[in-house]
Amino acid sequence: MTTPPDATATARPKRRIPWQTLTPLLGLVALVIVGSLMNPAFLSSTNIFNVLTRSAFIGIIAVGSTFVIIAGGIDLSVGSMAAFLAGAMILFMNAMLATGLPPLAVLGLGIVFALLLGLAAGTFNGMTITRGRIEPFIVTLGTLGIFRSLVTYLADGGTISLDFALRNVARPIYYGSFLGVPWPIWIFAIVAGVGALVLHRTRFGRYVFAIGSNEDVARYSAIRVQRIKTLTYVIQGFAVALAVIIYVPRLGSASGSTGVLWELEAIAAVIIGGTALKGGSGHVWGTIVGAILLSTIGNVLNLTDVISNYLNQAVQGVIIILAVLLQRGRSR
Amino acid sequence: MKRILIPIAALLAATFAFAQDGAVTIGVSIPAATHGWTGGVNWWAERTEADLEGRYPNLNIVINSAGSASEQANDLQDMVAIDQIDALVILPFESDPLTDPVAQVADQGVFVTVVDRGLIDPTIRDVYVAGNNPQMGRVSCEYISERLNGEGNIVVLRGIPTVIDNQRVEGCMEVLEETDIEVLAMEYANWNRDDGFEVMQDFLSRFDDIDAVWAQDDDIAVGVIAALEQAGRSDEMFIVGGAGMKEMIKRVMDGDDLVPVDVLYPPSMIATAMEVTALAFVSDVPVLGEYILDATLITEENAERYYFPDAAF
Numbered sequence: 060m061t062t063p064p065d066a067t068a069t070a071r072p073k074r075r076i077p078w079q080t081l082t083p084l085l086g087l088v089a090l091v092i093v094g095s096l097m098n099p100a101f102l103s104s105t106n107i108f109n110v111l112t113r114s115a116f117i118g119i120i121a122v123g124s125t126f127v128i129i130a131g132g133i134d135l136s137v138g139s140m141a142a143f144l145a146g147a148m149i150l151f152m153n154a155m156l157a158t159g160l161p162p163l164a165v166l167g168l169g170i171v172f173a174l175l176l177g178l179a180a181g182t183f184n185g186m187t188i189t190r191g192r193i194e195p196f197i198v199t200l201g202t203l204g205i206f207r208s209l210v211t212y213l214a215d216g217g218t219i220s221l222d223f224a225l226r227n228v229a230r231p232i233y234y235g236s237f238l239g240v241p242w243p244i245w246i247f248a249i250v251a252g253v254g255a256l257v258l259h260r261t262r263f264g265r266y267v268f269a270i271g272s273n274e275d276v277a278r279y280s281a282i283r284v285q286r287i288k289t290l291t292y293v294i295q296g297f298a299v300a301l302a303v304i305i306y307v308p309r310l311g312s313a314s315g316s317t318g319v320l321w322e323l324e325a326i327a328a329v330i331i332g333g334t335a336l337k338g339g340s341g342h343v344w345g346t347i348v349g350a351i352l353l354s355t356i357g358n359v360l361n362l363t364d365v366i367s368n369y370l371n372q373a374v375q376g377v378i379i380i381l382a383v384l385l386q387r388g389r390s391r
Numbered sequence: 392m393k394r395i396l397i398p399i400a401a402l403l404a405a406t407f408a409f410a411q412d413g414a415v416t417i418g419v420s421i422p423a424a425t426h427g428w429t430g431g432v433n434w435w436a437e438r439t440e441a442d443l444e445g446r447y448p449n450l451n452i453v454i455n456s457a458g459s460a461s462e463q464a465n466d467l468q469d470m471v472a473i474d475q476i477d478a479l480v481i482l483p484f485e486s487d488p489l490t491d492p493v494a495q496v497a498d499q500g501v502f503v504t505v506v507d508r509g510l511i512d513p514t515i516r517d518v519y520v521a522g523n524n525p526q527m528g529r530v531s532c533e534y535i536s537e538r539l540n541g542e543g544n545i546v547v548l549r550g551i552p553t554v555i556d557n558q559r560v561e562g563c564m565e566v567l568e569e570t571d572i573e574v575l576a577m578e579y580a581n582w583n584r585d586d587g588f589e590v591m592q593d594f595l596s597r598f599d600d601i602d603a604v605w606a607q608d609d610d611i612a613v614g615v616i617a618a619l620e621q622a623g624r625s626d627e628m629f630i631v632g633g634a635g636m637k638e639m640i641k642r643v644m645d646g647d648d649l650v651p652v653d654v655l656y657p658p659s660m661i662a663t664a665m666e667v668t669a670l671a672f673v674s675d676v677p678v679l680g681e682y683i684l685d686a687t688l689i690t691e692e693n694a695e696r697y698y699f700p701d702a703a704f
Contacts, residue, residue: 098597105622106596113589216424216433217703218610220638234621310584310617316426316610317585361578361593368579369552 082386083332083348090352090378094359101362108241110358111351112233115247116141116302117321118350121328122254123298125346126291127195128329129258131271131338132188134295135199138321139206140180144303145313146210146219148173153222162228169225173307174300180206181296185289203322211315221311229308243305247347250301255343267291271338328353331382352382415672416451418476419665420466422484423456424703426582427610428634431658431704432482439662447673452665460484464492471496478502478672480664486510486554502671506664508555517671519681520664522656524555527686528562528607531631531654534688535572535603538629538651542571543602546594548580548587548611559607559633575601580611587614595622603628609636609653616649625649634658635689635697636704644694655687655697658704 094101120137127134152169156162180202187198213219221229235242258264266287269277278284307313326336331349334341356378360371419440424430433456440452453474457463463484470476479501483489490510497503497515504518513519535545547563550556560577567574575598580586587606594601595618606612612632619625626648632639633654642650663682671678689697 100596103596106593109589109592109596211424214424214430215703216430218427218430310588310613312584312613314427314430314584315424316583357589358593361590362597364576368549368577371579 083345083352083382086331086378086382086385087348087352087355090355090359094355094362097359097365098362101359106358106362108244110354111247112241112243113358114350114354115243116306117324117328117353118247118347119250119298119302119305120295120321121325121332121346121350122250122343123295124325124329125254125332125334125341125343126258126267126294128326128334128336129271129338129341130267130288130291131274132195132288132291133199133326133336134184134292135196135322136180136184136202136206137295137299137325138318138323139203139210140177140296140299140318141303141306141321142210142313142315142317142319143206143213144173144176144180144300145307145317146213147176148303148307149219149221149311149313150213152225156222156225162224165225166228169307170304173303174297177296177298177300177303178293179296180299181293182289184296185292188292189285189289207315210313210317214314216315218312218314221307226308226311229311231308233305233308246301246305250298251343251347254298258343263287263290268339271340273339324353325350327379331379333386349382352378414449414451415478416453416474416476417478417480417665417668417672418467418470418474419452419454419661420463420470420479420481421454421456421661422463422482423458425458427636427704428582428608428656428658431634431636431702432661434703435659435662436665439665443665443669447669450669450673457484460488463489467492467496471499471501476501478504478668480504480506480661480668482506482661482664483508483510490515502668504664504668506661517679518664518667520660520667520684521682522660522684523686524558524656525562527633527654527656528559528564529566530686530688531559531605531607531633532563532566534652534654535605535631536566536570539572539602544573544575544598544600545603545605546575546591546598546601547577547605548590548607548615549577550579550582550608550611552579556607563605580606580608580614582608582610584610584614587611588618589614591615591618592621595619595624601628604630606630606632608632609634609639612639612650619649633686634704637699637702640689640694640698641700643689643691644698646691651690653689653694655685655689657684657697660684 100106148169151172152165155165155168184199184202188195232242237245266282269282270284270287274284328349329346330336331352332345356375360374366374419436421432421436422429424433436454440454443450444452455466457466479496481493486508490512493503493510494515503516505516506520549560578590580590604615606615609632612630615630629651630649631652633656635653635655635657639650639653643653667678670676
């Protein structure tokens with residue numbers, strides 16, 4: 060997890076970039092040292108896997124957010140979208156099971172359903188922003204409310220629970236492991252790898268950067284700005300769906316309180332990782348480090364009694380600001 | 392003069408006619424279903440609305456759910472201005488900010504029933520219906536200490552930092568002080584499944600010897616159970632949740648070793664409040680006063696009485 064940033068960074072010719080990549084990583088290393096000093100249990104393999112598995116949700120979503128933000132957009136709806144997709148996926152699978160299909164087939168259908176719905180939700184955000192010429196902040200603030208209400212409505216104010224027969228089939232997606240490493244971490248790594256490849260090694264990726272730096276210049280350069288921008292939201296929706304697919308098997312339920320404030324965590328992960336909120340520059344590897352950093356903070360705080368519980372969020376706030384401060388100071 | 396008098400006369404006549412046919416409007420203001428327990432409150436409010444309106448044809452019930460304290464204050468104004476309520480049943484989002492808005496409603500001669508979270512000025516209300524938070528903490532920890540014979544290690548998952556949470560934890564600590572039970576750690580899990588899961592995962596990597604978990608809330612308990620199963624440590628300890636979620640009561644009913652009991656803090660208290668308020672208008676029985684519902688310990692023996700399989704919570 061820690062070597063790839065160097066690899067991608069050094070492969071690029073510019074000398075400025077390694078610092079940008081390295082500073083969030085240095086922050087993470089510092090936090091790991093603090094954590095292990097506070098409690099030896101921090102470095103146990105169980106704990107490390109716990110933290111990485113947890114960061115997979117925000118991490119996968121944040122890979123999508125990296126595209127959106129680099130292209131100069133923002134998506135505030137991801138947390139609500141995750142809750143809505145989770146609720147809809149569970150209801151869909153319960154309904155399919157009732158038709159008599161075998162649980163494994165139902166799980167497969169549920170995964171396809173979630174991915175399609177995620178693509179649809181992302182397309183809706185993207186099209187409304189580009190065709191409707193409305194600021195992404197407003198559109199996604201609107202869909203934030205819409206998705207959140209829809210899940211509460213679907214749940215009838217309560218909690219949507221996965222049928223017990225399906226739970227046993229779905230469990231391995233979250234709790235199972237391959238070569239000793241839990242599945243969510245693999246999926247996270249694959250999403251990160253593919254995301255980095257698309258963003259940094261394809262023409263589409265270059266267009267995303269170009270639009271984020273200067274939309275007008277991009278338009279005069281015959282880049283199909285509207286289409287590329289819409290696609291970044293579609294990618295975001297797809298990323299949310301992937302996160303939901305590993306989220307649902309964890310507790311087998313979704314409610315109005317699922318994914319609250321995930322959008323801010325995802326955006327924070329992207330910015331901590333060195334992507335500019337105004338767009339035009341950034342990279343996927345920083346986002347990964349940012350996501351891991353965020354869940355590590357919570358973990359370290361849970362493993363120690365040194366800091367009053369009442370101050371947990373203050374500590375998180377200070378670390379987030381420090382991480383970005385460190386990086387801006389370096390890059391100038 | 393005539394031009395002014397006629398509308399006034401008409402208005403008076405309308406008011407009189409309204410009073411004469413005896414129609415009574417009760418406004419119910421509750422927090423939106425943002426977590427399991429408030430979801431239960433919404434479900435019970437709607438069920439009781441249908442029930443009461445069916446039973447008393449001259450009763451009209453309006454339910455509003457609010458996403459924040461200020462939204463709830465706006466709802467109250469609308470209820471008075473538009474629905475012209477005769478009675479208000481309110482489960483305040485927060486005690487302090489809603490005391491004044493409710494006082495203004497009461498000043499208009501509206502009958503006020505306050506549920507769960509009391510207002511700072513208790514003279515505003517006519518009826519108060521609430522669960523017993525300190526008792527809930529006490530009952531939970533009395534059970535824990537009894538099961539552990541007064542010694543052992545427990546971890547505590549707290550709710551959202553609020554008065555409710557503080558009262559529960561204080562109630563519990565009073566009991567535990569008398570015993571040799573050590574509270575290894577306390578963390579906030581925000582009455583949320585995901586947070587319950589993550590906090591418990593971290594407790595499990597931090598402590599090798601845990602005898603019991605006080606999760607305080609059934610949503611948190613769901614997360615705790617998943618974390619225990621993942622770590623393969625379900626047989627080392629038991630969990631005491633709270634509220635009365637149907638899935639948890641089912642486990643208690645089935646004699647689950649992991650969840651041997653649950654402590655009642657029923658969202659159906661909104662139904663109690665609505666029934667009592669309706670009684671004030673449809674009968675002559677005295678209803679004014681305080682109704683404090685017990686934090687009953689639900690065990691395998693009595694679980695069936697508290698199990699509502701079709702409830703939202």
